[in-house]
Amino acid sequence: MKHNVNSYIMPTYGERTLDFKEGKGVYLISTDNKKYLDFGSGIAVNSLGHCHPKLIKALQVQSSKLWHISNLYSNTTQEAYAKLLCQNSFAQKVFFTNSGAEAVECGLKVIRSYHHFHKNNNKKNIITFEGAFHGRTFAALSAQKNKKFSKGFEPLLSGFIQIPFNDYTAIKDSIDENTGGVMIEPIQGEGGVRPAKLKFLEQVRKLCDEMGVLFFLDEVQCGFGRTGKFFAYEWANFEPDVMAVAKGIGSGFPLGACLSTADACIGMTKGTHGSTYGGNPLAVAVGKAVIEEMMQESFFEKVDKVARYLWHKLKFLEKNYNEIEEVRGAGLLLGIKTRKNNLEISKLFTQNGLLTVPADDNIIRLAPPLIILKKEVDEAIDIIEKTLQEIDD
Ligand SMILES: *Cc1c(COP(=O)(O)O)cnc(C)c1O
Numbered sequence: 001m002k003h004n005v006n007s008y009i010m011p012t013y014g015e016r017t018l019d020f021k022e023g024k025g026v027y028l029i030s031t032d033n034k035k036y037l038d039f040g041s042g043i044a045v046n047s048l049g050h051c052h053p054k055l056i057k058a059l060q061v062q063s064s065k066l067w068h069i070s071n072l073y074s075n076t077t078q079e080a081y082a083k084l085l086c087q088n089s090f091a092q093k094v095f096f097t098n099s100g101a102e103a104v105e106c107g108l109k110v111i112r113s114y115h116h117f118h119k120n121n122n123k124k125n126i127i128t129f130e131g132a133f134h135g136r137t138f139a140a141l142s143a144q145k146n147k148k149f150s151k152g153f154e155p156l157l158s159g160f161i162q163i164p165f166n167d168y169t170a171i172k173d174s175i176d177e178n179t180g181g182v183m184i185e186p187i188q189g190e191g192g193v194r195p196a197k198l199k200f201l202e203q204v205r206k207l208c209d210e211m212g213v214l215f216f217l218d219e220v221q222c223g224f225g226r227t228g229k230f231f232a233y234e235w236a237n238f239e240p241d242v243m244a245v246a247k248g249i250g251s252g253f254p255l256g257a258c259l260s261t262a263d264a265c266i267g268m269t270k271g272t273h274g275s276t277y278g279g280n281p282l283a284v285a286v287g288k289a290v291i292e293e294m295m296q297e298s299f300f301e302k303v304d305k306v307a308r309y310l311w312h313k314l315k316f317l318e319k320n321y322n323e324i325e326e327v328r329g330a331g332l333l334l335g336i337k338t339r340k341n342n343l344e345i346s347k348l349f350t351q352n353g354l355l356t357v358p359a360d361d362n363i364i365r366l367a368p369p370l371i372i373l374k375k376e377v378d379e380a381i382d383i384i385e386k387t388l389q390e391i392d393d
Pocket residue numbers: 098099100101102104133134135136185189190218219220221222246247
């Protein structure tokens with residue numbers, strides 16, 4: 001096998017050419033000194049933009065005090081942070097992780113341990129949905145059943161049943177005495193920015209209640225303000241039992257969390273789970289600063305307002321440019337479905353100074369930092385329109 005001597009990194013991300021040296025707010029500067037408007041946010045991660053002054057401060061202060069202690073010790077800041085997360089969500093208990101996939105893993109263990117605790121020995125199966133993305137661990141690969149990610153890694157784990165997304169009949173027919181949990185993204189991100197219908201989510205909640213099944217939301221991508229509310233489920237009239245969050249939670253610092261009601265995580269007793277770094281002092285310091293910033297008055301109202309502004313601008317382009325087949329999504333997690341290849345068009349956006357992230361179903365995903373201003377939206381729309389005109393020529 002030929003070894004690419006230009007890189008010592010496993011080539012799982014393919015060829016990479018863009019190299020950034022710094023970022024500020026919604027902008028990134030490349031090593032060749034070009035300025036980019038960042039509508040990717042490191043895949044919906046930099047919720048407060050790049051190098052937010054309050055986050056720099058929080059990290060600096062913490063980094064001169066204490067970097068790491070084991071989770072064997074109690075930690076006042078971690079407790080305070082967990083309390084903040086619970087006070088602002090359905091949850092009563094938190095397990096901290098370093099990533100989204102680990103938060104998903106924890107949630108799956110919450111489900112299995114819940115039924116083990118209650119001696120529901122048949123309730124092993126977990127229902128998931130077509131088009132789902134839950135991460136790259138074996139459980140996540142097994143849950144999403146997407147050959148694009150799991151080919152060559154078989155055998156996968158058993159116990160995952162996949163059904164069509166947004167299909168009430170399918171779930172009504174599939175949920176049975178062997179079902180332990182249902183896991184869903186309120187908005188499928190990687191799968192092509194496809195929102196679940198709010199009514200569908202409420203119906204699933206009802207079915208779960210009737211069948212003694214735990215309802216597990218994966219808000220790793222759509223949570224933390226991305227939809228214009230703190231969590232996406234708040235747009236509907238229900239609460240989950242368990243929820244995985246990550247990405248926007250640390251605005252760039254590696255952090256994730258599994259949130260749960262006290263009842264749902266009753267099986268997560270001493271020794272059942274652990275993480276060396278999860279909820280480490282540096283991560284917690286940044287996470288706490290992120291949530292404090294988001295809880296400032298009218299933070300979410302501003303996100304909602306700028307998101308609606310972007311939506312209307314994009315819908316106008318959809319109407320006027322044949323190249324756009326559809327604009328969809330919610331809040332600041334939007335997808336442009338293009339007629340030509342999304343990767344090629346995304347590359348043209350990049351050449352014109354706008355960073356986006358492709359998703360499945362020929363989607364160009366837009367997920368700018370939540371702090372984006374109207375004038376920065378205008379700038380992005382100008383680039384998109386200019387690019388569309390170049391394509392039409
Ligand atoms: C990104 C993502 C994950 C995985 O998160 P990692 O931090 O990459 O492990 C899981 N679920 C959803 C919905 C995601 O978008």
